[in-house]
Amino acid sequence: xxxxxxxxxxVIVGLNASAQLAGVVIDAASGLPVPYVxxxxxxxxxxxxxxxxxxxxxxDCNPGDTLVVSSIGYVVKKVSLADAGKPILLAPKVYEMTxxxxxxxxxxxxxxxxxxxKKEVNGYFxxxxxxxxxxxxxxxxxxxxxxxxxxxxxxTKSDLPGATFNVRLFLPDSKGEPxxxxxxxxxxxxxxxxxxxxxxxxxxxxxxxxxxGLFVGVEWLMIDRNKKDFVYNEMSTSSTVNTYSYDPQFGxxxxxxxxxxxxxxxxxxxxxxxxxxDDGITKMYFELAVELTLTN
Numbered sequence: 001x002x003x004x005x006x007x008x009x010x011v012i013v014g015l016n017a018s019a020q021l022a023g024v025v026i027d028a029a030s031g032l033p034v035p036y037v038x039x040x041x042x043x044x045x046x047x048x049x050x051x052x053x054x055x056x057x058x059x060d061c062n063p064g065d066t067l068v069v070s071s072i073g074y075v076v077k078k079v080s081l082a083d084a085g086k087p088i089l090l091a092p093k094v095y096e097m098t099x100x101x102x103x104x105x106x107x108x109x110x111x112x113x114x115x116x117x118k119k120e121v122n123g124y125f126x127x128x129x130x131x132x133x134x135x136x137x138x139x140x141x142x143x144x145x146x147x148x149x150x151x152x153x154x155x156t157k158s159d160l161p162g163a164t165f166n167v168r169l170f171l172p173d174s175k176g177e178p179x180x181x182x183x184x185x186x187x188x189x190x191x192x193x194x195x196x197x198x199x200x201x202x203x204x205x206x207x208x209x210x211x212x213g214l215f216v217g218v219e220w221l222m223i224d225r226n227k228k229d230f231v232y233n234e235m236s237t238s239s240t241v242n243t244y245s246y247d248p249q250f251g252x253x254x255x256x257x258x259x260x261x262x263x264x265x266x267x268x269x270x271x272x273x274x275x276x277x278d279d280g281i282t283k284m285y286f287e288l289a290v291e292l293t294l295t296n
Contacts, residue, residue, distance in 0.1 A: 021058040021081065025050050025069060028089040036166065036186065036221055037071040037090070038130040042078070042267040047130035049222040068267035072168065072186045078267075093184075111146040113137060113292040116253065118197070121155045121289045124249035127220045129265060133250060133272075134170060134178050134217030135288040136260035139209060146294040149207040152216055153291040154198045155251025156191040163191045163226045163247035167200055168217035171210060177269045178215040178262055182207060191248035209294060215262070216290050218250050251289035259287035 025034045033054025040047045041058065042065070048056045058067075067079045067088075074090040114137070125133050152167070167187040173179030189200050220226070226246045234241050253259075261272045274283035 021056075021061045021067075023056060024054045024087050025056065025071075026054065026087045026089050027074075028091045034071060034074070034090055036164075036188065036223070037069060037074075038219065038221070039088075040068040040070070040130055040265065040267045042066040042068050044266050045129050047222070047265075049130055051223060066267075072166065072181050073184055093181075107150075107295050109146050109296045110150070111143065111294045113143075113294060115291055116155070116289055118155075120253055121251035122254055123252040123286055124157050125252055125286070125288065126245055126249040128243075128245050130220060130222055132168060132178075132217045132219045132264035133288050134168065134215040134262050134264070135290055136172065136213060136215050136262070137209075137292060138213040139211050143209050143294060146296050147208045148203075148295050149205075149209055150203050150293045150295040151199055151201050153293070154189075154200065154218060155195075155289040156198050156248040157195045157251070158191040158193055158248035159228055160226065160247045161193040164188055164221055164223065165191070165226075165248060166219035166221065168215075168219055169207070170215040170217060172212055172215065178217065178264070182210070182214060203295075216288070216292065217264075218288070218290075220246050222246055252286040253289050255285045255287050256283075257285065259285050261285070261287045 025037045026032065027034050033050070035050055035052045035054055037050040037054070038047065039049070039056055039058065041061065044065070046058060046060060048058045050056045061081055063081055065081045067081070069077045069079060069088055069090060071090060073093055075093050077088065077090055079088055165188070167189055169182035170178035171180050171182055183205065187200065189198060191198060227244055228247050229242070229244045231240055231242055233239070258271065262269050263272060272285055274285055276282070277284055
């Protein structure tokens with residue numbers, strides 16, 4: 001096993017200029033590869049996702065870069081590119097009992113939070129890099145009788161069948177940003193081809209709605225099965241451009257005030273920014289289109 005890990009160890013090619021980083025992410029406790037881990041180049045748009053056997057490749061790296069390695073169930077780790085000559089070891093996270101509250105359920109009451117109609121979803125978030133988009137749900141007093149999280153519904157669009165992504169639930173930190181994971185393990189979901197409203201059942205995790213609220217997030221995975229190549233015409237230069245993105249896309253709803261939707265890239269969280277509309281005056285925000293179903 002040690003021989004295998006050594007052969008898969010991270011390798012830097014051409015340290016004096018931009019480089020390619022290839023390597024593997026390993027569970028520090030079990031010694032097994034960790035699949036579908038996102039690696040973010042700090043303060044950059046660059047990054048990668050490990051494949052089903054924990055391997056990854058990042059192009060156009062620089063010797064001074066730092067990688068932020070993040071996966072549900074593990075402690076976030078920062079790795080200097082200079083230390084990438086050995087496997088990246090992720091330590092399993094030890095959870096405090098207060099982070100996840102198990103409660104008895106009877107299922108005779110149900111409440112849908114942020115109920116949306118399909119016609120309200122008038123845009124989509126998409127990505128070409130490892131990233132997360134997350135929407136905050138504050139706790140309301142009327143949730144007391146339906147405080148158990150049963151399912152979430154996410155509006156998706158995909159040109160590919162079975163595009164895979166991570167579902168993330170975060171507790172807010174002291175600054176109001178998404179903080180620690182509420183879930184203890186990865187929840188992978190697959191989007192159907194075309195437009196869909198995907199139901200993700202969380203009842204098996206026995207999660208109560210936190211009194212400090214929570215963020216519901218979706219995380220793109222930069223894996224081959226999600227990659228979509230396409231061509232478009234650049235009007236300003238009258239040229240044809242070959243490019244790519246990663247499915248699925250996630251529905252958004254326009255808001256005129258900040259909707260408490262955040263994005264994560266380059267190892268940092270950022271508030272979504274307003275977009276100028278065609279009139280040059282109106283500013284709009286885009287909120288992640290997601291519903292929560294609560295029960296008792």
